[in-house]
Amino acid sequence: MLTYFRNDYAEYSLDEGILYITYLKDVSIDLNAAIQIVKDRLSLHESQFLPVLCDIRDVKEVNKSARAYLAIEGSTLIKAVAFIVEPPVSEMLSEFYIQTSNPPVPTKAFIDMEEALAFLNSFK
Amino acid sequence: MRQINQMLLEMASGNFFYRLERSSQNNNVEALIIMLNMLAEEIQEILIHQGYANTNETFSQIVQMTFLLDEHGHVIMTNKEACNILSMLCTDIINKPFETLLIKKSQTKWKQCWESLVLKNLHDTSLELIFKTKSSLIIPKVCHITTCKNKKEEQGQVIVTIIHQSTNQAEIEKKLKNRITKSTRKEPSLETKKNTSKTPKIRLSHDDIRKIRKGHDIIVNNLDKELPSLRDFALQLGTNEFKLKYGFKELYGTTVYRFLLLERLKKSKMMIQYTDLQLKSIAHMVGFKSFPHFSRAFKKHFEYTPSELRKKALNEEI
Numbered sequence: 001m002l003t004y005f006r007n008d009y010a011e012y013s014l015d016e017g018i019l020y021i022t023y024l025k026d027v028s029i030d031l032n033a034a035i036q037i038v039k040d041r042l043s044l045h046e047s048q049f050l051p052v053l054c055d056i057r058d059v060k061e062v063n064k065s066a067r068a069y070l071a072i073e074g075s076t077l078i079k080a081v082a083f084i085v086e087p088p089v090s091e092m093l094s095e096f097y098i099q100t101s102n103p104p105v106p107t108k109a110f111i112d113m114e115e116a117l118a119f120l121n122s123f124k
Numbered sequence: 125m126r127q128i129n130q131m132l133l134e135m136a137s138g139n140f141f142y143r144l145e146r147s148s149q150n151n152n153v154e155a156l157i158i159m160l161n162m163l164a165e166e167i168q169e170i171l172i173h174q175g176y177a178n179t180n181e182t183f184s185q186i187v188q189m190t191f192l193l194d195e196h197g198h199v200i201m202t203n204k205e206a207c208n209i210l211s212m213l214c215t216d217i218i219n220k221p222f223e224t225l226l227i228k229k230s231q232t233k234w235k236q237c238w239e240s241l242v243l244k245n246l247h248d249t250s251l252e253l254i255f256k257t258k259s260s261l262i263i264p265k266v267c268h269i270t271t272c273k274n275k276k277e278e279q280g281q282v283i284v285t286i287i288h289q290s291t292n293q294a295e296i297e298k299k300l301k302n303r304i305t306k307s308t309r310k311e312p313s314l315e316t317k318k319n320t321s322k323t324p325k326i327r328l329s330h331d332d333i334r335k336i337r338k339g340h341d342i343i344v345n346n347l348d349k350e351l352p353s354l355r356d357f358a359l360q361l362g363t364n365e366f367k368l369k370y371g372f373k374e375l376y377g378t379t380v381y382r383f384l385l386l387e388r389l390k391k392s393k394m395m396i397q398y399t400d401l402q403l404k405s406i407a408h409m410v411g412f413k414s415f416p417h418f419s420r421a422f423k424k425h426f427e428y429t430p431s432e433l434r435k436k437a438l439n440e441e442i
Contacts, residue, residue: 025148026148028146030252038394038398039398042394042398042399043398045398045399046400047399047400047401057150058148060146060148061146061158061161063165063264064162064165064166064169067162072344072387072390073390073391073394076391076394076395076398077395077398077399086150087155088150088151088152088154088155089150089151089154089155089158090150091155092155092158092159093158093162096158096159096162100162100166102341102344104341104344104345
């Protein structure tokens with residue numbers, strides 16, 4: 001069973017039923033990147049719905065078409081998403097995304113890792 | 125700060141295609157920049173979308189910038205609009221290498237593209253490049269690159285064209301005018317039906333729009349469930365069937381049922397491609413009652429069947 005994966009944009013690891021995605025330093029996400037990110041994520045799912053913890057502290061930018069893809073296609077097989085953010089940049093980014101792209105799965109941003117895990121554990 | 129002001133000024137004058145360059149710092153200015161960039165993207169989209177939803181025709185596209193390059197990649201000619209947008213003088217652009225107009229990251233991309241272009245005789249391609257204006261605002265654009273040959277000249281020349289979907293105020297006004305004239309043309313049929321005098325075109329209040337948006341979100345969040353009848357759905361949202369039908373089309377450019385179908389198909393496509401769940405259960409998960417029905421709808425939309433897609437995905441051909 002595959003529990004770790006890395007591509008040009010992020011590192012993925014699966015631990016105790018939670019999928020951790022950590023975006024790499026200074027990545028700019030456009031539509032092609034978003035498609036790759038979602039595809040690689042789904043390869044770890046093995047057809048199961050999972051809660052996802054997404055560390056976006058190092059993301060540089062995500063453009064509009066990528067945001068739309070991540071919100072709709074990107075929510076496939078996701079039970080809930082917790083973003084790990086750091087004010088102000090990534091916090092703003094997540095707020096903007098949640099407000100305007102309206103992902104259809106429960107999505108919340110956290111500064112504190114423990115709180116994020118507690119949120120995700122309620123969806124396990 | 126000066127750049128932010130510049131960007132805001134451009135936005136105030138209706139130019140939403142400029143962006144600010146991001147650094148990797150984490151501070152309030154950077155947060156403001158990322159918000160501003162995304163805001164400009166959203167507004168740009170809304171303006172185009174409005175054009176689309178109003179006229180229900182393809183949106184108009186205007187050529188924004190054109191550059192004619194010689195065989196060394198130097199600019200020979202350009203148009204006035206390009207100078208305006210980049211806020212440079214024509215003489216600043218002419219005879220300079222094309223890459224001087226781009227940000228660093230795009231310069232490498234351009235060079236790679238150029239090398240492959242030189243090898244080919246006649247070639248068309250497109251490439252996303254990021255332009256930098258004199259006031260350091262950036263403009264990300266997809267460029268269309270064409271090589272042309274002339275019988276007399278041995279050396280080929282290259283045309284770079286940048287198309288922009290109209291955000292030009294005049295263009296929007298024109299569309300709005302079109303829309304108004306169109307709707308007045310439609311009115312007589314409405315009147316004859318209702319037999320009332322001069323029913324104005326239905327107006328959606330902010331409240332209506334909010335309700336319809338909520339309807340949209342409900343649909344996206346409940347693809348697996350059966351949608352109630354439009355009448356009941358409208359009641360649930362606190363509006364009426366007519367407003368829901370009309371407003372949904374106006375806001376999203378499609379009917380409620382068609383939108384639902386497309387979203388279901390989109391979701392099923394992801395599941396087929398990236399999971400090994402049974403096709404039958406995927407059909408069920410996206411709200412289809414029978415597999416044959418799902419398969420037919422899928423084929424009609426994507427022009428291949430769910431099983432063809434699964435087969436290809438398993439063989440990693442896609």
